[in-house]
Amino acid sequence: MNKLLEKAEKAYTNIDFLRSADARIIRILSEFLEPMQRFRRQKIADTIVFFGSARTKPPEEAKKDLATLNDRLEKSTGVMRKNIEQEIKVAQNQMFLSKFYNDAVELSKKLTLWSKSLNSSYRFVVCSGGGPGMMEAANKGALEARGKSIGLNINIPMEQYPNQFITPELNFDFHYFFMRKFWFVYLAKALVIFPGGFGTLDELFEVLTLIQTEKVKKHLPIIIYGSEYWKEVLNLDAMVKYGTISKSDLDLIKFCDSVDEAFTYLRDELTKHYLSPE
Numbered sequence: 001m002n003k004l005l006e007k008a009e010k011a012y013t014n015i016d017f018l019r020s021a022d023a024r025i026i027r028i029l030s031e032f033l034e035p036m037q038r039f040r041r042q043k044i045a046d047t048i049v050f051f052g053s054a055r056t057k058p059p060e061e062a063k064k065d066l067a068t069l070n071d072r073l074e075k076s077t078g079v080m081r082k083n084i085e086q087e088i089k090v091a092q093n094q095m096f097l098s099k100f101y102n103d104a105v106e107l108s109k110k111l112t113l114w115s116k117s118l119n120s121s122y123r124f125v126v127c128s129g130g131g132p133g134m135m136e137a138a139n140k141g142a143l144e145a146r147g148k149s150i151g152l153n154i155n156i157p158m159e160q161y162p163n164q165f166i167t168p169e170l171n172f173d174f175h176y177f178f179m180r181k182f183w184f185v186y187l188a189k190a191l192v193i194f195p196g197g198f199g200t201l202d203e204l205f206e207v208l209t210l211i212q213t214e215k216v217k218k219h220l221p222i223i224i225y226g227s228e229y230w231k232e233v234l235n236l237d238a239m240v241k242y243g244t245i246s247k248s249d250l251d252l253i254k255f256c257d258s259v260d261e262a263f264t265y266l267r268d269e270l271t272k273h274y275l276s277p278e
Helices: 021-041 059-074 078-116 134-144 177-187 198-212 227-233 236-241 247-252 259-275
Strands: 047-051 125-128 149-154 171-174 188-193 222-225 253-256
Touching: 021 171, 021 177, 047 078, 047 134, 047 198, 059 078, 078 125, 078 134, 078 222, 078 259, 125 134, 134 149, 149 177, 171 177, 177 188, 177 198, 188 198, 188 259, 198 222, 198 247, 222 259, 227 253, 236 247, 247 253, 253 259
Parallel strands: 047 125, 047 188, 125 149, 149 171, 188 222, 222 253
Antiparallel strands: none
16 A cells, blocks of 8 residues: 655745745845835835934933943053043044934934824835934834834844834845845935945945936935034045036935924925925
């Protein structure tokens, strides 16, 4: 009598296969289709994306860290003292950057309250990279306004955990950077770039390149917030001087230094291009 074999496992339940190189295209498609389904269910029409450093601390935390270092300095000598002095310089710069945390909270809150006043589906929802620092500040502001916000997190070696202020149904964790970037840009109607590092620069210049090359054709206002920081880090005028970009390319961005200025600019641009009748 022939022995019956157990039923074979279906391919779409085979975890070893789904995690293999052969199934990479399925994983990529999953990071396209699953977010699309969730955005549709949550009625997300479009977003305002906040970029900025994961390392920026809230003012209270930055102040506490600086005070701790100053206390240690008083009790130290020799090489240890010199090391702490260097740490204090970094902490002082962190103290300077911490003011942008509160600005991001306030700007996100004002934009969310304005969005809720439109009485439409969820328009211009605040979206961040989902982690700590400036990303946390953006999600926090939206929550304080009792609105939804999105966190597009990424699986990286430094283990970036989602912040507590993201709307749970809109908390994402991506494996592929390019799929995460797709969702940043695809839904975006505006960008706000707070002080940040390599990741922030990467996101900013990728979007600028897409606009410059007309791969992105929609109107996409870009605010670079904190001119003191950014004009020390970026020398865009030098790029114009050497002819590597056109002078008109500078019109793609607007520097802002106050919440009210940034909010008014975004509100007016979004109203003009996306809410006013043709």
